[in-house]
Amino acid sequence: xxxxNLVVKEIRQRKLNFxxxxxxxIIAVTALAxxxxxxxxxxxxxxxxxxxxxxETEERMALLKDDYRKIMKLLGFNLLILPENQNLADLYANxxxxxxxxxxxxxxxxxxxxxxxRHLLPSIEQKIKWPEEKRTIILIGxxxxxxFAHRDPKEPMLIAVPKDSLVxxxxxxxxxxxxVGDTVKLFDRNFSIQKCNEERGSKDDxxxxxxxxxxxxxxxxxxxxxxILALKCHCFGSDISQVRDDIKAILPGTKVIEKDTKVVTRAxxxxxxxxxxxxxxxxxxxxxxAMKEEREKLLSILLPLIxxxxxxxxxxxxxxxxxxxxxxxxxxxAIGVHSSAILKLFLTKAxxxxxxxxxxxxxxxxxxxxxxxxxxxxxxxxxxELFITAIxxxxxxxxxxxWVPALLASKQDPAEIxxxx
Numbered sequence: 045x046x047x048x049n050l051v052v053k054e055i056r057q058r059k060l061n062f063x064x065x066x067x068x069x070i071i072a073v074t075a076l077a078x079x080x081x082x083x084x085x086x087x088x089x090x091x092x093x094x095x096x097x098x099x100e101t102e103e104r105m106a107l108l109k110d111d112y113r114k115i116m117k118l119l120g121f122n123l124l125i126l127p128e129n130q131n132l133a134d135l136y137a138n139x140x141x142x143x144x145x146x147x148x149x150x151x152x153x154x155x156x157x158x159x160x161x162r163h164l165l166p167s168i169e170q171k172i173k174w175p176e177e178k179r180t181i182i183l184i185g186x187x188x189x190x191x192f193a194h195r196d197p198k199e200p201m202l203i204a205v206p207k208d209s210l211v212x213x214x215x216x217x218x219x220x221x222x223x224v225g226d227t228v229k230l231f232d233r234n235f236s237i238q239k240c241n242e243e244r245g246s247k248d249d250x251x252x253x254x255x256x257x258x259x260x261x262x263x264x265x266x267x268x269x270x271x272i273l274a275l276k277c278h279c280f281g282s283d284i285s286q287v288r289d290d291i292k293a294i295l296p297g298t299k300v301i302e303k304d305t306k307v308v309t310r311a312x313x314x315x316x317x318x319x320x321x322x323x324x325x326x327x328x329x330x331x332x333x334a335m336k337e338e339r340e341k342l343l344s345i346l347l348p349l350i351x352x353x354x355x356x357x358x359x360x361x362x363x364x365x366x367x368x369x370x371x372x373x374x375x376x377x378a379i380g381v382h383s384s385a386i387l388k389l390f391l392t393k394a395x396x397x398x399x400x401x402x403x404x405x406x407x408x409x410x411x412x413x414x415x416x417x418x419x420x421x422x423x424x425x426x427x428x429e430l431f432i433t434a435i436x437x438x439x440x441x442x443x444x445x446x447w448v449p450a451l452l453a454s455k456q457d458p459a460e461i462x463x464x465x
Contacts, residue, residue: 073405
């Protein structure tokens with residue numbers, strides 16, 4: 045007796061029974077594969093959404109970082125390094141330091157490995173009488189920024205004043221009728237006006253900036269300065285006490301003042317923007333995870349119900365099939381066909397039903413997914429492991445569901461069956 049031939053003939057003869065069982069398996073596999081597709085696509089969409097948000101955040105932070113750099117250049121330095129014996133009351137009263145320190149200090153600081161500051165600007169500053177014009181001015185000498193030896197050079201915040209040139213405050217050039225390119229005499233030296241500053245409403249309006257060495261010569265302070273301006277690196281946080289300790293360890297006999305809170309305020313605003321952006325990403329991740337958990341919870345209830353309903357339906361179909369084939373089973377048993385062969389007959393039919401239903405169910409889930417999702421996305425979530433799992437699951441579902449009816453059919457007494465017939 046050829047089991048396969050009998051099964052094929054059985055399927056042809058009782059098409060409706062087989063098709064109804066096949067549909068049941070297809071529904072089960074479609075529900076299973078479709079659920080996995082949906083969850084995997086949800087994960088991919090989550091990754092894409094988060095990646096886009098992170099990209100937007102990075103672009104936004106890059107703009108904020110550039111904005112912060114530009115603002116720092118406009119607002120100026122925020123650290124002032126002074127001689128330790130400088131009286132702060134005198135500093136605030138005169139608006140410049142009255143004590144001095146060696147110019148070598150700035151070189152020593154630039155050669156250090158300190159990472160918490162950048163943009164060093166040594167200067168000497170003093171209020172004096174301009175003898176040629178008989179006016180009180182503030183003379184400021186600067187040599188330009190001193191780069192750190194261990195770092196890549198940064199774009200300077202202030203450009204050095206060339207020798208024999210000067211930059212003049214608004215009140216001075218405006219009241220004297222001077223302009224860029226004019227030559228003025230300052231302490232018996234000729235200087236060309238390089239720049240005329242706009243009105244600032246501060247001591248800068250009566251200030252003149254010249255080369256540091258020339259200012260030291262005029263003030264008779266060779267190799268001396270009374271301040272080093274610096275910019276605290278925001279990446280090291282806002283702990284000014286740590287910066288003070290770091291600088292004092294390199295330059296003993298100095299003190300550090302944080303002189304401009306606008307820079308700090310802008311830096312804190314940038315930090316808040318970064319924090320809010322990160323919190324938005326975390327909130328999106330949490331929201332997407334909550335959606336996934338809700339879907340998983342729903343599927344954890346629906347899938348078992350669907351699989352159970354399909355299994356019960358297959359059991360009923362096979363019970364009906366066994367009853368319809370009762371006389372056939374009796375004849376086969378009467379001519380000597382073993383009960384195990386009867387069992388194989390039904391299980392083979394269930395096996396064909398399971399494999400065919402698995403293939404069709406997986407294809408249906410795939411095609412349905414294509415209607416709602418991008419093809420490439422669906423291809424990326426429908427791996428071979430899911431296909432193999434679907435086939436194994438559908439086969440087991442059909443075989444296990446048909447086992448009891450097939451076993452009952454194989455155990456029937458042929459004498460009783462024929463007597464009833």
